[in-house]
Amino acid sequence: MTDIARSGTAASTQVVPNNGLAYTVLGRTVESEQVFDAVADHFDGVPDGAIDVVVDDLAPVAAREGVDSAVAFVDCLLKRFVGRVGRISMGCSFEIPVELLSRVGARADVVVGPDAEAVTAVERLSREDPTTFGYVRRHWVEAKRGIEMCDRNYPQSKQVHAALADPETTPRTLGATLSGMVTLGALETWGDTVGPTRYDLTAYRPKRTWALGAAIATGVSDD
Incomplete structure (x- = not known):
């Protein structure tokens, strides 16, 4: 999912041939539940565990809406999709607040990064x-x-x-x-x-x- 669209809330989806990738563009002001609904649309008719969910970077959410909102986004993501997906991976750039990295890390089964x-x-x-x-x-x-x-x-x-x-x-x-x-x-x-x-x-x-x-x-x- 991406928030690069600058206006409008209509979603359009493109499927990249041969790579098993569905790419959906949403409006910049889209709510979290709309993001999750767009993700869930790709689960229809697919066995549990067959799809992985990747969040590229939580930093834009924290920068735009604050750390608490970014953590709430993660909590809702886990609540809706744990058990339905094979794996949920979340990226965090190192420019994010330390508090966000710490709080999200506490919710993860595995933290990848520190050697x-x-x-x-x-x-x-x-x-x-x-x-x-x-x-x-x-x-x-x-x-x-x-x-x-x-x-x-x-x-x-x-x-x-x-x-x-x-x-x-x-x-x-x-x-x-x-x-x-x-x-x-x-x-x-x-x-x-x-x-x-x-x-x-x-x-x-x-x-x-x-x-x-x-x-x-x-x-x-x-x-």
Whole structure:
């Protein structure tokens, strides 16, 4: 299903030959139940378990209607189709709120994304340095955004912080978060400096950061 149509609510369906794919375009303002009804139309005369349902990305729902609405969408999807389909797969881009990833992950039988090494690294940090882990757990998304917005190669935490608009962190708490990201292998420090730590943003690893964030958001506790 897609919401790329910009106007109207009429649905049109095309079947891609030989690929077993039915592609339905719905209006941008379509309600969740209309989406589910369009999906259910393809179940007529088909044995239970013969069709898989794929949600490409929950991020647009969360961005448009909020996290609670996106979670409600997932709950309704599961209620209507669990037992009727072979598998339900839901995608989440890493730009979504951590809360959404965490809440949807708790409803899934299997979370695919965080690799085993990333999970191990996060669990080790939570055990050995729970204070730093707490900062990373709460602020990794903002730290990621600050790193990617900062135009310096070797900034201090206050300079990364200055790149953020309306930050939740302070320079100190962001620095603690960046320090944790160094420990987790997403970032490096720049040499042995005297005074405030400088971070080597040329060594930033975005894919590693995403994997660590997924590990944090989908099951690692800071209790």
